[in-house]
Amino acid sequence: MSAAAKDFAAQPLPPWRRAVLKVGSSLLAGFEGGGLDPRYAAGLARFIESAREQQREVVLVSSGAVAAGRSRIHTGGDGLVLRQALASLGQASLIAFWQQLSGVPVAQVLLTHDDLRNRRRYLNARASLRELLRLGALPVINENDTVAVDELKLGDNDNLAAAVASLVDADLLLIATDIGGLYSGHPQRDPTARPIGHVATVTPELLVTASGGAGALGTGGMRTKLEAAAKAATAGIATALFCGRDAEVVAALAQDRLHGTLVAAHSDRLRARKQWLRHAPASGSLHIDAGAANALRVRGASLLPGGVVAVEGEFRRGDVVELRVAADGEAIGRGLVQYNSVELGRIKGRHSRDIEAVLGFRYGESVVHRDDLVMLGGRTPAEVGAIAADPTGAVAANERNRA
Numbered sequence: 001m002s003a004a005a006k007d008f009a010a011q012p013l014p015p016w017r018r019a020v021l022k023v024g025s026s027l028l029a030g031f032e033g034g035g036l037d038p039r040y041a042a043g044l045a046r047f048i049e050s051a052r053e054q055q056r057e058v059v060l061v062s063s064g065a066v067a068a069g070r071s072r073i074h075t076g077g078d079g080l081v082l083r084q085a086l087a088s089l090g091q092a093s094l095i096a097f098w099q100q101l102s103g104v105p106v107a108q109v110l111l112t113h114d115d116l117r118n119r120r121r122y123l124n125a126r127a128s129l130r131e132l133l134r135l136g137a138l139p140v141i142n143e144n145d146t147v148a149v150d151e152l153k154l155g156d157n158d159n160l161a162a163a164v165a166s167l168v169d170a171d172l173l174l175i176a177t178d179i180g181g182l183y184s185g186h187p188q189r190d191p192t193a194r195p196i197g198h199v200a201t202v203t204p205e206l207l208v209t210a211s212g213g214a215g216a217l218g219t220g221g222m223r224t225k226l227e228a229a230a231k232a233a234t235a236g237i238a239t240a241l242f243c244g245r246d247a248e249v250v251a252a253l254a255q256d257r258l259h260g261t262l263v264a265a266h267s268d269r270l271r272a273r274k275q276w277l278r279h280a281p282a283s284g285s286l287h288i289d290a291g292a293a294n295a296l297r298v299r300g301a302s303l304l305p306g307g308v309v310a311v312e313g314e315f316r317r318g319d320v321v322e323l324r325v326a327a328d329g330e331a332i333g334r335g336l337v338q339y340n341s342v343e344l345g346r347i348k349g350r351h352s353r354d355i356e357a358v359l360g361f362r363y364g365e366s367v368v369h370r371d372d373l374v375m376l377g378g379r380t381p382a383e384v385g386a387i388a389a390d391p392t393g394a395v396a397a398n399e400r401n402r403a
């Protein structure tokens with residue numbers, strides 16, 4: 001049995017369908033010969049492949065651009081601007097490297113924390129990533145280092161991976177590094193350091209135990225991994241820290257067994273998101289027809305423009321809107337809207353395929369995507385249908401009288 005597997009007894013991974021896998025520089029570079037080396041990445045690429053065979057989706061967050069750039073220019077120097085230049089020199093090689101290991105088309109996505117703080121860019125990034133997954137591509141994300149000054153200083157792909165996990169609604173964050181998992185002290189410097197297999201909450205004390213610094217190539221060390229896990233936990237996403245150098249550990253992962261550290265999620269992901277949607281202030285309302293109401297309630301479908309009868313209020317893309325049954329105005333759900341109120345006024349009642357012809361562009365076929373939707377309790381679908389189908393409004397009036 002390998003050392004990492006011995007230190008960290010196997011535990012089941014939480015069930016997952018979509019995961020973000022973060023791979024640190026320590027697994028890709030720093031070996032004799034220089035440049036990026038597939039010795040560990042190949043095993044991780046096989047893991048991604050086997051996940052795909054199980055109808056699961058993986059988004060990769062990969063470091064390694066700086067290390068790849070350094071091997072092209074052969075400079076031993078350091079400093080922020082040099083690292084930014086090196087990242088730029090190495091990023092194309094990093095993508096080519098993953099493309100060689102992957103059986104599916106690889107897509108480069110460069111992001112900064114700023115992109116994810118800006119509502120419009122956040123939604124655009126999310127829509128692009130969803131589309132890439134739908135197309136069966138492997139998105140490979142890295143920080144846009146040439147513009148991300150603070151992020152590069154922090155060496156923060158761990159935190160970026162946590163943000164991406166929320167962005168793509170992942171069920172699980174997987175962080176592959178060069179050590180078996182979290183230890184109670186710096187594993188190379190503290191002889192009393194013990195493996196910690198399970199973390200219920202990332203406490204300030206725990207962050208101190210993980211502050212002993214990074215390896216030769218990595219920049220964040222265990223601390224940024226725990227910070228990332230804490231962020232993911234708040235979004236309802238569990239994090240698994242494991243040794244990507246250990247073939248046995250990586251193979252076990254493909255069978256949903258984790259030899260490493262599991263940081264638990266604080267709440268159920270969907271519950272956290274739905275809770276938020278339920279209480280966030282709404283900027284307007286969409287009045288929808290009976291067919292759309294039925295599709296939402298019964299089939300859990302996305303709301304398409306064809307089902308929108310009227311638009312109320314002024315709102316921007318990404319705002320929360322209420323969904324109301326057109327016949328009687330009853331609120332049946334809320335969601336994040338993909339088009340602003342002016343655009344929606346123009347595409348309401350139209351088929352999704354007409355969106356581009358009407359607006360000159362399209363963000364997607366839905367007005368509110370099912371992942372961004374929460375239905376409120378209330379009537380059954382049959383009752384909604386009966387009210388909407390009744391042109392006199394008598395059914396709704398009767399019901400109001402009964403209430």
Ligand SMILES: Nc1ncnc2c1ncn2[C@@H]1O[C@H](COP(=O)(O)OP(=O)(O)O)[C@@H](O)[C@H]1O
Pocket residue numbers: 023024025026027176177178179181182183184185186187188209210211212213214215216217218219220221222223
């Ligand atoms: N408490 C701890 N438990 C585990 N590793 C720790 C701890 N404190 C510091 N480390 C260091 O963190 C390193 C992993 O982080 P890092 O070098 O940034 O890797 P990566 O490139 O994968 O992000 C380990 O190799 C280890 O030296």
Ligand SMILES: N[C@@H](CCC(=O)OP(=O)(O)O)C(=O)O
Pocket residue numbers: 023024025026062063064065066067087142143145154155156157158217218219220221
């Ligand atoms: N964006 C940088 C990596 C920054 C970073 O977080 O590195 P690491 O600690 O190895 O995950 C690069 O591609 O080299």
